[in-house]
Structure formats: C-alpha cells, structure tokens
Amino acid sequence: MSKALLKGLALTLKTFFRRPVTVQYPDEKRPVPERFRGRPMLLAREDGTPRCVACGLCEKICPSLCITVSAETGPDGVRALARYSLDLNRCSFCGLCVEACPVEAIAMGSEYELAAFGREPLVCTTERLLAATARNGEERP
Amino acid sequence: MTMDFLTGLIRIILIFSVIMGLVAYMTLMERRFLGFFQLRLGPNRVGPGGLLQPIADGIKLFFKEDMTVSHANRFWFLLAPAIALVSVLACFAVVPASASIVVADMPVAVLYLLAFSSTGTYGILLAGWSSNNKYSLLGGLRAAAQMISYEIPLALSIVGVLIIAGSMSLVEIVKAQEGLWFIVKQPLGFVLFLICISAETNRTPFDLLECENELVAGYQTEYSSMKFGLFYMAEYAHILLASCLVSLFFLGGWNGPLLPAPLWLLIKVFFVFALFIWVRATFPRIRYDQLMSFSWKVLLPLAFLNLMATAVLTVYLA
Numbered sequence: 334m335s336k337a338l339l340k341g342l343a344l345t346l347k348t349f350f351r352r353p354v355t356v357q358y359p360d361e362k363r364p365v366p367e368r369f370r371g372r373p374m375l376l377a378r379e380d381g382t383p384r385c386v387a388c389g390l391c392e393k394i395c396p397s398l399c400i401t402v403s404a405e406t407g408p409d410g411v412r413a414l415a416r417y418s419l420d421l422n423r424c425s426f427c428g429l430c431v432e433a434c435p436v437e438a439i440a441m442g443s444e445y446e447l448a449a450f451g452r453e454p455l456v457c458t459t460e461r462l463l464a465a466t467a468r469n470g471e472e473r474p
Numbered sequence: 475m476t477m478d479f480l481t482g483l484i485r486i487i488l489i490f491s492v493i494m495g496l497v498a499y500m501t502l503m504e505r506r507f508l509g510f511f512q513l514r515l516g517p518n519r520v521g522p523g524g525l526l527q528p529i530a531d532g533i534k535l536f537f538k539e540d541m542t543v544s545h546a547n548r549f550w551f552l553l554a555p556a557i558a559l560v561s562v563l564a565c566f567a568v569v570p571a572s573a574s575i576v577v578a579d580m581p582v583a584v585l586y587l588l589a590f591s592s593t594g595t596y597g598i599l600l601a602g603w604s605s606n607n608k609y610s611l612l613g614g615l616r617a618a619a620q621m622i623s624y625e626i627p628l629a630l631s632i633v634g635v636l637i638i639a640g641s642m643s644l645v646e647i648v649k650a651q652e653g654l655w656f657i658v659k660q661p662l663g664f665v666l667f668l669i670c671i672s673a674e675t676n677r678t679p680f681d682l683l684e685c686e687n688e689l690v691a692g693y694q695t696e697y698s699s700m701k702f703g704l705f706y707m708a709e710y711a712h713i714l715l716a717s718c719l720v721s722l723f724f725l726g727g728w729n730g731p732l733l734p735a736p737l738w739l740l741i742k743v744f745f746v747f748a749l750f751i752w753v754r755a756t757f758p759r760i761r762y763d764q765l766m767s768f769s770w771k772v773l774l775p776l777a778f779l780n781l782m783a784t785a786v787l788t789v790y791l792a
Contacts, residue, residue, distance in 0.1 A: 338757070345511050345756040355515045 370426045370441040373419055375462040383459060384438035387414040391430035391439060399423035400430060419462060421447060421455040486567075486577055493566055497710045498528035504710075504751050511755035532703070540699035543605065550604035555697065555704035558597030562711040565590045569718050570645050572728045572735035584642045587719070588629055591674065594712065595621045601705070602693035613692025616682050616762065621674060623769040628670035630777035634663040634784040635723050648727030655726040662780045664724045666773060668749075671716040673769070676709065678754035682762055717746040 356363055365371070375383050387404035399420040407413030428441050439462075449455050502517065502524060509516025518524040542551060568583035570576035580586055595618050602614015636642060638659055639650040650656075657664045673680035694705050721727060721742035728735035760768070 341756045342752065345752060348513055349507075349510050349752075349755075351513060353510065353515045354513045357515070 365443040369443050370428050372442045372444040374442040376438055383414055384436055385414045386436055390433040394429045394433040397423045397425045417459040419457045422452050497707055500710050502527050507751045508755055535703040538699040543696045545606045547604040550600045554597050554601035555701045558594055558708040559704045561590050561593035562708050565715050571739055579645045581643050583644045598693050605696040610693050610695045624670045624673040627773035627777040630781050631663045631666035633781050634660050637784050637788050644722055651726045652729055657724040666777050675712045675716045679757040717743040720746045
C-alpha cells in the first residue's frame with residue numbers, strides 16, 4: 334500500500350517541475366486556426382472599392398437576419414452596392430453568407446474579441462467591414 | 475515590572491505580526507504550488523508574480539457582506555471563529571524561532587501545545603452547532619471525532635521524542651538535537667506525527683469536515699466575510715504550527731551551519747509545508763470509516779509500539 338502512495342507522490346512531483354500549459358490570455362494568444370470563423374469582413378478590389386455586386390444572396394441566406402444590402406444604380410448604369418450593413422449583435426458566425434456569395438466578396442475574419450460598450454458599435458457598415466479586412470491583413474478568396 | 479511587561483508586549487506583537495504575515499503568504503504559496511502540481515500557473519496577476527494576492531484576498535474578504543443567519547445561535551456563532559483562531563495563536567507562545575526568540579519558554583510546553591490545539595476543536599464544533607444547519611453540524615461533529623481520534627496517536631508519537639530529549643520544553647528538545655536530528659532516532663514517530671498532524675490540521679487526505687460533495691463547506695457553510703476569514707486564518711496558522719512542530723521535534727529546529735538560527739527554522743518550515751502541499755496535490759480524500767479505523771486500528775498500535783520500543787531502548791542504553 335505504501336509503495337502505491339509513494340508512486341503517486343513521485344508522479345505529482347514530476348508534474349511539479351513540468352512547464353505549465355497555461356496560456357496567459359490577454360498577454361499571449363493562441364494562434365487562430367486556419368478556417369476559424371471570426372468577425373465577417375468585406376473583401377475589396379485592387380482600387381479599394383468593395384467587390385460586392387449587391388446581389389443580396391447573403392441577405393437571403395442569413396439565418397439570423399443580420400445582413401442588410403441596399404443597391405443603387407452606379408455611374409456606369411450597372412447595379413452597385415450602396416450600403417452593406419452587418420449586425421454583429423445578431424450574427425451567429427455560421428459562414429453561410431460566405432458560402433452563398435457568388436463573387437467571393439465576403440469572408441470570415443479571425444477577430445474574436447468583439448465585446449463593446451453598446452449595441453451600436455457592433456452594427457458594422459461597409460467601411461467598418463472593409464477596415465476589418467485591412468486589420469486582419471489577409472485576403473482569403 | 476512595567477519594563478518587563480512592555481518588552482513582553484512588544485515581543486508578542488512582533489511575533490504575532492510575523493506569524494500573520496507568514497500565514498497570509500502561505501495561502502499564496504499553497505495556491506501557486508498547487509497550480510504547479512496541476513500544470514497551471516496559479517495566481518500571478520496581482521503584483522509581481524502574484525505577490526500582492528494575499529492583500530487583495532484580505533481586502534476582498536473584508537468588504538464582503540458580514541451575515542449572521544437568522545436561525546443561528548448568535549453568541550456562539552460569533553465566538554466560534556475567535557476560539558478557532560485564538561487557540562492556534564496561543565500555541566505559538568511556546569514555539570521558539572531560536573534559543574532566545576520565544577515568547578515563553580515553558581517547562582511544560584508540549585502539554586500546553588496539546589491542550590491548546592485541542593481547544594481549537596471547540597471552535598469548529600461550536601461553529602457547526604450554532605449555525606443550526608445540518609451540513610454544518612455534521613461537519614462539526616466529524617471535525618470533533620476526527621481531531622479527538624488523531625490527537626491520541628499524535629500525543630503518543632511525541633512521547634518518544636520527549637523520552638529521548640528528557641524535557642518538555644521545546645527549546646530543550648531542539649538543543650538535544652544538536653548532533654543528530656530526532657528523525658534518525660524516531661523514524662516511525664516522525665511518520666506517525668506527520669500523518670496525525672495533517673489529520674489534526676484537516677489537510678486534504680483527511681479533510682472530511684469540509685468535504686464539498688457531502689457537506690457543502692462543513693462547519694463554515696454559514697460563515698461569510700471576516701468571520702470566514704478568521705477560520706481561514708486559523709486553518710493556515712494551524713498548518714504553520716504543524717510545520718513548525720515537525721521541524722522542531724524531528725528536523726533539528728534551528729540547528730544548522732552558517733545561516734542564522736531563525737532562517738534555518740524558516741527553511742525547514744518551508745520544506746515541511748511544501749510536503750503538506752505535495753501530499754494535498756496527490757491524494758484523494760479518504761472515506762470517513764476508513765479515516766476512523768486507520769486512526770484506531772493502525773496508528774494507535776503503531777504509536778504504542780514506537781513508544782515502548784523507545785522507552786525500552788533508552789533504558790537499556792542508559
């Protein structure tokens with residue numbers, strides 16, 4: 334019996350000298366997985382305008398009804414995006430909008446620290462969604 | 475006369491504050507060490523390396539709502555934490571940090587220690603009873619039963635030391651260990667004492683009186699704020715006392731080369747306390763009937779055996 338007790342003590346002593354597995358969160362962060370679904374972002378063309386053609390498919394497929402797309406007739410007479418709004422208060426980060434988009438204009442970003450002091454800052458407009466792309470620094474087709 | 479009184483008072487206040495400081499930092503040490511044992515870091519956010527954590531804990535406890543449940547027996551409910559803490563702190567009066575740093579070097583120090591550490595049971599029992607709550611009462615009853623059962627082998631395991639040292643004064647006992655620590659002459663006594671004292675201080679393999687899954691928090695269920703804090707301090711002061719006693723009785727107390735005496739005692743206390751944490755991190759709580767039968771059927775006969783062997787050998791060699 335006492336041999337088993339000593340074996341247990343030896344085991345815990347070994348763990349005492351091993352490196353803790355703790356990740357000290359706000360100071361250090363674990364890398365985000367490649368296919369992580371964080372805050373959605375709008376992708377831009379090379380000239381900086383959004384790739385979105387305002388077809389409204391993302392708005393249709395969104396299960397939490399958080400996307401609103403309004404279209405206008407552009408200067409060249411083609412349907413163009415007027416305003417894109419994505420309400421993170423409702424978004425469930427399912428990624429269906431990304432699946433639905435025919436021109437790959439929207440993608441899931443890697444940002445996940447989305448807490449805010451109100452509802453208003455979480456309603457993302459076109460500019461904010463584009464800015465998120467710039468912050469993430471990555472263009473995922 | 476007044477001069478004596480004043481120096482005595484200053485000495486008491488000094489030793490008291492050192493003890494309370496140690497108690498505060500023992501909680502931090504325990505939490506961090508338990509963290510390391512479990513591959514965690516433990517509390518490290520308050521101050522450098524978490525060094526201000528005990529202060530934050532103290533402030534937090536102080537600002538918690540101080541409740542007395544309406545069905546409690548108010549008088550005993552308030553008195554119980556005080557009894558628990560005072561009975562432990564009173565024990566430190568005879569614990570020497572070196573041959574000269576001691577509040578009272580009594581010739582009957584060991585008897586005094588045993589008497590006062592038993593008084594602590596009253597605090598716990600009264601807390602459990604006066605809370606008027608079945609979990610508290612069960613916790614208190616368990617505490618009383620456990621502490622009484624383990625006190626007997628505890629006392630018997632020290633008697634071996636007393637026979638060899640030929641004195642009940644802690645200073646004399648440590649002086650008797652100048653050449654050889656008593657752990658060499660009393661290995662069985664040392665193990666028995668270690669087991670009994672960790673049961674006496676309600677450390678984890680024997681912490682049945684606050685076992686979460688059966689008794690909520692045992693006798694302290696209804697306590698909050700600083701009343702709970704007093705129990706907490708009493709518990710850690712008791713562990714500090716236990717570590718001191720193990721060092722004094724078996725590990726040569728303040729004897730050691732080069733370093734000053736109190737520092738040697740502190741180092742030994744540190745390692746004994748680390749051992750207690752190590753044991754806590756390793757073993758699960760044992761069942762209540764196992765606890766009782768272990769004390770009466772294993773520890774008590776072994777303690778008697780140890781006592782008789784020591785007595786016979788001492789007489790034979792002398």
